[in-house]
Amino acid sequence: MAHLTFAPEIETEKLKLLQVSNKLGWLLCGYEGKTHICLQAKGDGDVDEFVPLLKDDQVQFVLIRLPKGKLLGDCTDTASLDVFMTWTGPAVRRIERGQKKGDVPGVSQHLQPHHVDIEAINKNNISADSVRHRSFGAGSHVID
Numbered sequence: 001m002a003h004l005t006f007a008p009e010i011e012t013e014k015l016k017l018l019q020v021s022n023k024l025g026w027l028l029c030g031y032e033g034k035t036h037i038c039l040q041a042k043g044d045g046d047v048d049e050f051v052p053l054l055k056d057d058q059v060q061f062v063l064i065r066l067p068k069g070k071l072l073g074d075c076t077d078t079a080s081l082d083v084f085m086t087w088t089g090p091a092v093r094r095i096e097r098g099q100k101k102g103d104v105p106g107v108s109q110h111l112q113p114h115h116v117d118i119e120a121i122n123k124n125n126i127s128a129d130s131v132r133h134r135s136f137g138a139g140s141h142v143i144d
Contacts, residue, residue, distance in 0.1 A: 004106045007038040014111060017042075017065055023080055024067065026050050029107070030060040031100075037061070037107060047128045054123050056089040059100040063111045066128055082114040083135050085143075088121055118143065 010029060017025045025044045032038040040060065043049045047064060054060060061084065068079040086104050088097055108117050116135045120126050120143040130143050 003035060004103055004110075005036045006110055007032075007036070009039050010037065010110070013039060013042050014063060017063065018082065018113070022065060025065050027063045027111075028053055028060060029062070029111075030055075030058055037110070047126060047131055051123050051126050054087045054089065054120075054126075057091040058087075058089050059092055059097070059103075060087045060089075061085070061104075061107050061111065062087065063114060064131060066131065069128075069132055081132065081135060083131055084108050084111055084114045084117045085131065086117070086119045087123070088119070090121070117141065120144075 010027065013027050016022070017027055022044070024046060026042065026047070026049070027039060028041040028050050029037050030040045041050065041053050047066065050062060064083045064085060065080055066083070068081045086107075088100075092100075104117075108114075118131065118134045118141045122144050125143050134141050134143050
C-alpha cells in the first residue's frame with residue numbers, strides 16, 4: 001500500500017455529509033497523481049446523481065448516505081445507512097487495478113465512520129436499492 005495523502009476538503013465535506021440532520025448525500029473521491037486522493041464531486045441527492053460521474057478508466061471512491069428504507073425492515077425517518085463504495089472502471093488496466101486495490105483500506109479508513117464497504121464494477125446496476133441490498137446479508141458485497 002502506497003502512502004496516501006488526502007485533500008483537506010474531504011474531511012470537511014465528510015463531516016457535513018455525516019451530520020445527523022442529513023439523510024441523503026454523497027462524496028466522490030479519486031486520484032490526483034498516484035497517491036493523492038482528492039474530492040471530485042459531492043451532492044445531496046440519491047445514488048443516481050453520482051453514477052454518471054463514475055469514469056470507466058478510473059478507480060474512484062464514494063461515501064454514500066441514504067435512508068435504510070423498508071428493504072432492511074427499518075421504517076423510521078431517522079435511520080440512515082452510510083456506505084463506502086469502491087468503483088473500478090472496466091477500462092482500468094489490470095496492473096493499475098492491483099496496485100490501487102491495496103489503497104482501498106486506507107481510503108476506507110479515512111472516510112470512516114460508515115457501516116459497510118462494498119465494491120461496484122458495473123455502473124448499470126448501481127442504484128439505491130442495489131447499494132442497500134449489497135450492504136447487508138451474507139451474500140456478495142459486489143455490485144456487478
